[in-house]
Amino acid sequence: MLLQLVEPGQTAKSQISSKGVVVGIDLGTTHSVVAVVQNGRPFVLDIDKKGFLIPSVLSYLEEKFHVGVVFDETLSSIKRLMGRAPQDPICSQFSQLVSGKAVRLKLGPYHLTPVEVASHILLHVRQGVERTLGVPLEAAVITVPAYFDEAARIATKQAAMLAGIKVLRLINEPTAAALAYGLETGVEGVYAIYDFGGGTFDVSLLKLQNGVFQVLATGGDLNLGGDDIDHQLLSQLKISDLKKAQLLKECLSNQESVEGVTRSDIEAIASPFVEKTLQITQDVFKEASLSPQEIQGVILVGGMTRMPLVRRKVETFFGKEPLYDLDPEKAVAMGAALSAHGLTYGSETLLLDVTPLSLGLETMGGLVEKIIPRNTALPAMASQEFTTHQDGQGGMIIHVVQGEREFVKDCLSLGRFELKGLPSLPAGIARVRVDFAVDAEGLLTVSAFEKTTGLSQHIEVHPSSQLDENMLSKIILESHKHGRDDMKKRYMKEEKLKSERVSLFKT
Amino acid sequence: MFDPFDVFGFEKGFFLDLKVLEKCYFEEQKKFHPDRFALAEMNTKADAIRKSTMLNQAYSLLKDPLERAAFLLKEKGFELMTHDxxxxxxxxxxxxxxxxxxxxxxxxxxxxxxxxxxxxxxxxxxxxxxxxxxxxxxxxxxxxxxxxxxxxx
Known part of the structure; x- marks a missing residue:
């Protein structure tokens, strides 16, 4: 089949309603930010008339949900739970956790999944945008940490879907920030994006050249953020609550002492966390075979980079003064808005991203066979052939994992499915080819074929779709409730089909 | 057989100007990357993903002289050595x-x-x-x- 070509800069504009608006959403651990492109420039929106930072919190008061305000019953830092299983150690940080098969948090009379909580936040953003601009929100680009795994990416998309937002694409936060810098300040060359936020740390090396934003390597830690420093301040300085710890940290970024606590007190506590980010940064440089001296500059992103300690240490590490021309808390949303605009109306800009983590399969003895190594350019595809280890073996379990470690038990399990009905052959004769395909947003599809007999089987699985059927029907129900147009319904149907494939092959 | 030289229309050979390779890679990706087809039909999108994936594979192979050499040798019928x-x-x-x-x-x-x-x-x-x-x-x-x-x- 011939490819239909659209000239760059001429993406089919007519397919989207001219009345709607496309936005970029930075769905952050502590705050969310939404931005829109007007006259070619990105602007953040102040949807609640309280400043552009929307606290990523969901409260319940007087039988109603409230986003962005803290009451007695409030859920926060929900991003840390996206795509996680209840046995994940991170869950212990949440006092509202309800025991069960899936992660659920108690809020008022409800037991909400992280996807549902995030969808409330996104719905608030959608309604706020529509109220502020007076037009429907047509579609959005949502940012995720570069280091987000498959499960967390899918969960983010599901949350958007529940909120009635069509996702044009997920993009990685550091890549979005680079886009904003590249397009707004015109920088070119190889840059490091050091993104230290409330919940996560990401670092990416990008080459910016002639409108191409090529990610060379990326690394990070999903559980390393300002939140963790606040928890340490709380326990080490005997502060009464987390909110106070945050405030103290922020005040001490601008003055030397507050209420008997000095800047050096908190710097001593924060220092090991900052050291850890620099260790990760060092590893990313090694991965890209570059040194900090070889790059043009370092761009600071995320609220934590306001801390003088962070700026100082980053400057020492790179041997150059970091850039913060753009507000570190706005850059990601601005980049996402530019991306949304480009995807909808066409653009000369191109993002070439990579897989943050290796994708592989379980083989004999609990070992991992890597199929797509980390830092592979997206979209990517790779295949591997496997065979049976017993005579007449009729089936084969295909267990898909993500991570860098050698053993399956140390990697994240994305899902398993069974290839059934293999022809009865002696051990080592059957030929099963497993294909991995990762699209430009980092979402994986796995297929398997049995080749020897010509009776090939084909199974597709979207391993990280964690929708169970109850949740699925609820999502469909909700979507009809919020349902606005056919495009969205079609989208839901596609998602439903995808997740049905998963349930079919659950073993 | 997948031929990375063919993907870019290059003549097969060990010596390759990496600047030219990168320029071609960026130009081709600007045409075929799935982001160029964000609002297109599923089929068009799937074709774009295939083409863009192929460009990535070809680029990654060609930019590494060792992989380039390995490809050319296999092409000439010289299987890679496994011991020495x-x-x-x-x-x-x-x-x-x-x-x-x-x-x-x-x-x-x-x-x-x-x-x-x-x-x-x-x-x-x-x-x-x-x-x-x-x-x-x-x-x-x-x-x-x-x-x-x-x-x-």
Whole structure:
């Protein structure tokens, strides 16, 4: 089949309603930010008339949900739970956790999944945008940490879907920030994006050249953020609550002492966390075979980079003064808005991203066979052939994992499915080819074929779709409730089909 | 068989200007990357993903001289070497000295440069048997260097 070509800069504009608006959403651990492109420039929106930072919190008061305000019953830092299983150690940080098969948090009379909580936040953003601009929100680009795994990416998309937002694409936060810098300040060359936020740390090396934003390597830690420093301040300085710890940290970024606590007190506590980010940064440089001296500059992103300690240490590490021309808390949303605009109306800009983590399969003895190594350019595809280890073996379990470690038990399990009905052959004769395909947003599809007999089987699985059927029907129900147009319904149907494939092959 | 040279319309050969390769890669991706088809029909999108994936695979193979050499040798019917008994004694000597705490970084660097030169020379005179041997050794030396560079863990 011939490819239909659209000239760059001429993406089919007519397919989207001219009345709607496309936005970029930075769905952050502590705050969310939404931005829109007007006259070619990105602007953040102040949807609640309280400043552009929307606290990523969901409260319940007087039988109603409230986003962005803290009451007695409030859920926060929900991003840390996206795509996680209840046995994940991170869950212990949440006092509202309800025991069960899936992660659920108690809020008022409800037991909400992280996807549902995030969808409330996104719905608030959608309604706020529509109220502020007076037009429907047509579609959005949502940012995720570069280091987000498959499960967390899918969960983010599901949350958007529940909120009635069509996702044009997920993009990685550091890549979005680079886009904003590249397009707004015109920088070119190889840059490091050091993104230290409330919940996560990401670092990416990008080459910016002639409108191409090529990610060379990326690394990070999903559980390393300002939140963790606040928890340490709380326990080490005997502060009464987390909110106070945050405030103290922020005040001490601008003055030397507050209420008997000095800047050096908190710097001593924060220092090991900052050291850890620099260790990760060092590893990313090694991965890209570059040194900090070889790059043009370092761009600071995320609220934590306001801390003088962070700026100082980053400057020492790179041997150059970091850039913060753009507000570190706005850059990601601005980049996402530019991306949304480009995807909808066409653009000369191109993002070439990579897989943050290796994708592989379980083989004999609990070992991992890597199929797509980390830092592979997206979209990517790779295949591997496997065979049976017993005579007449009729089936084969295909267990898909993500991570860098050698053993399956140390990697994240994305899902398993069974290839059934293999022809009865002696051990080592059957030929099963497993294909991995990762699209430009980092979402994986796995297929398997049995080749020897010509009776090939084909199974597709979207391993990280964690929708169970109850949740699925609820999502469909909700979507009809919020349902606005056919495009969205079609989208839901596609998602439903995808997740049905998963349930079919659950073993 | 997947031919990375064909993807970019390059003539097959070991010598390749990386700047030209990168320029072509960026230009082609600007045309075919799935982001160019964000609002297109599923079929069009799927074609774009296929084409863009192929560009990534071809670029990643061509930009690495070792992979480029391996492809060309296979193409000429020279399967890659899996052992080299003469070279093995050299490797054993290196690892023994490493175990004694000796720093062999510089020596490996020199060896790597020397082997790369012989790989190039072999391709110039189309001596594929020598190219095959140089490639095997060079791959090994580079692996050792990478392991030392990345350090334990």
């Amino acid at each position: 008994s003469f070279f093995l004694s050299q490797v054993m000597e290196w690892s023994e000295r490493q175990d004694r705490g000796e720093d062999i970084t510089r020596e490996l660097q020199v060896e790597s440069e020397r082997l790369f030169k012989s790989l190039e020379d072999a391709f110039v005179v189309q001596d594929y048997a020598s190219a095959r041997e140089a490639l095997y050794r060079l791959t090994y030396v580079r692996k050792m260097m990478k392991a030392m560079f990345l350090g334990p863990g």
